[in-house]
Amino acid sequence: MSDTHEPIPAARPVIGDEEIEAAVRVLRSGRVVQGPEVAAFEAEFAELVDMRHCVAVNSGTSALHLTLLALGLGPGDEVIVPSFSFAASANAVRLVGADVVFADIEPDSFCLDPAAVEAAITPRTAAIMPVHLYGHPAAMDRIMAIAERHGLAVVEDACQAHAAALHGTPVGAFGAAGTFSFYPTKNMHSLEGGMVTTADAEIARTLRLLRNQGMEQRYANEIVGANMRMTDVSAAIGRVQRAKLAGWTEQRIANAAYLTEHITAPNVVTPRVAEGARHVYHQYTVRVRGDRDAAMARLAEAGVGNAVYYPTPIHRLKPYWEPDQKAGRVWDLPETERAAAEVVSLPVHPALSGQDLERIVSAVNALGEQL
Numbered sequence: 001m002s003d004t005h006e007p008i009p010a011a012r013p014v015i016g017d018e019e020i021e022a023a024v025r026v027l028r029s030g031r032v033v034q035g036p037e038v039a040a041f042e043a044e045f046a047e048l049v050d051m052r053h054c055v056a057v058n059s060g061t062s063a064l065h066l067t068l069l070a071l072g073l074g075p076g077d078e079v080i081v082p083s084f085s086f087a088a089s090a091n092a093v094r095l096v097g098a099d100v101v102f103a104d105i106e107p108d109s110f111c112l113d114p115a116a117v118e119a120a121i122t123p124r125t126a127a128i129m130p131v132h133l134y135g136h137p138a139a140m141d142r143i144m145a146i147a148e149r150h151g152l153a154v155v156e157d158a159c160q161a162h163a164a165a166l167h168g169t170p171v172g173a174f175g176a177a178g179t180f181s182f183y184p185t186k187n188m189h190s191l192e193g194g195m196v197t198t199a200d201a202e203i204a205r206t207l208r209l210l211r212n213q214g215m216e217q218r219y220a221n222e223i224v225g226a227n228m229r230m231t232d233v234s235a236a237i238g239r240v241q242r243a244k245l246a247g248w249t250e251q252r253i254a255n256a257a258y259l260t261e262h263i264t265a266p267n268v269v270t271p272r273v274a275e276g277a278r279h280v281y282h283q284y285t286v287r288v289r290g291d292r293d294a295a296m297a298r299l300a301e302a303g304v305g306n307a308v309y310y311p312t313p314i315h316r317l318k319p320y321w322e323p324d325q326k327a328g329r330v331w332d333l334p335e336t337e338r339a340a341a342e343v344v345s346l347p348v349h350p351a352l353s354g355q356d357l358e359r360i361v362s363a364v365n366a367l368g369e370q371l
């Protein structure tokens with residue numbers, strides 16, 4: 001029901017009848033943990049990533065964490081990560097005991113700047129973690145070339161970018177591994193959940209061991225592992241959403257096109273899309289040049305949900321900032337700082353009506369030059 005006076009939420013997770021029926025079917029079956037639904041979800045997800053191996057886990061953070069473990073990363077290794085991301089990207093590096101090295105972003109895509117990546121490489125660098133932020137693919141052609149030249153692994157954080165692509169190659173199919181999240185606000189969800197994609201059968205096997213206590217055969221543990229299994233209830237919901245993803249993605253792209261065409265406020269910069277990129281608009285993120293807090297308050301008053309992803313760059317969060325201060329380490333990240341101060345995400349989700357889109361545009365354009 002869309003009432004003109006109801007606020008338009010910034011995100012709207014879908015738990016519809018089909019998702020509920022799928023969950024109930026699994027609950028009645030009695031096979032609820034990492035059974036046939038998980039296997040089917042993995043097989044179906046592979047269609048999104050050029051038929052790479054897919055390993056389902058219980059969250060996007062677990063996907064990143066296990067991938068770094070499977071690649072053998074640990075103390076003494078450095079991983080290059082953007083500071084302009086969700087903390088999970090850097091947290092995964094620290095969870096395996098490796099060191100985070102922050103690199104700056106490109107102002108247009110909000111993703112890692114390949115030149116900054118190259119400048120951040122040291123003899124200890126082991127991997128690069130590009131984040132396909134907001135659903136825009138990072139500059140993977142240039143990042144892969146740098147990685148190959150220096151013999152580095154690439155782990156794609158594709159947690160916000162299901163079905164995004166660059167020059168026809170889907171995200172999650174470039175690096176040694178790609179990681180996806182199925183948290184409720186993402187472009188598709190499984191309540192909680194994650195997926196690792198890889199072309200390497202050995203890495204896939206190690207991931208399968210790591211998510212299940214190091215066991216392939218029960219009680220014949222081969223390595224030290226964790227319990228990061230996905231439930232069959234989650235997988236069944238994920239399969240329903242996977243089948244709807246293509247339609248939802250087209251709707252997000254169409255909603256974004258409408259917003260970009262109609263937003264004309266002089267101090268609001270609409271998102272740019274790199275040449276050859278398929279942006280799947282997990283977020284539709286503008287830059288506000290002026291008083292952002294005032295702009296956000298006025299949008300909220302007009303019933304337009306909005307949010308800042310992310311107000312504090314990771315390097316300024318306590319667990320990163322304090323050790324860096326102690327070590328006298330200072331990161332030079334001007335584009336990251338500028339983005340954190342300017343960005344605002346507007347609703348773009350597939351449930352928006354034509355009327356919702358018009359309301360968003362008129363609220364943004366009403367900001368005018370008074371910022």
Ligand SMILES: *Cc1c(COP(=O)(O)O)cnc(C)c1O
Pocket residue numbers: 059060061062085086088089131157159160180181182183193194
């Ligand atoms: C959501 C997200 C994650 C973590 O996924 P969870 O499923 O919430 O653990 C990691 N990186 C980015 C960029 C994300 O947006």
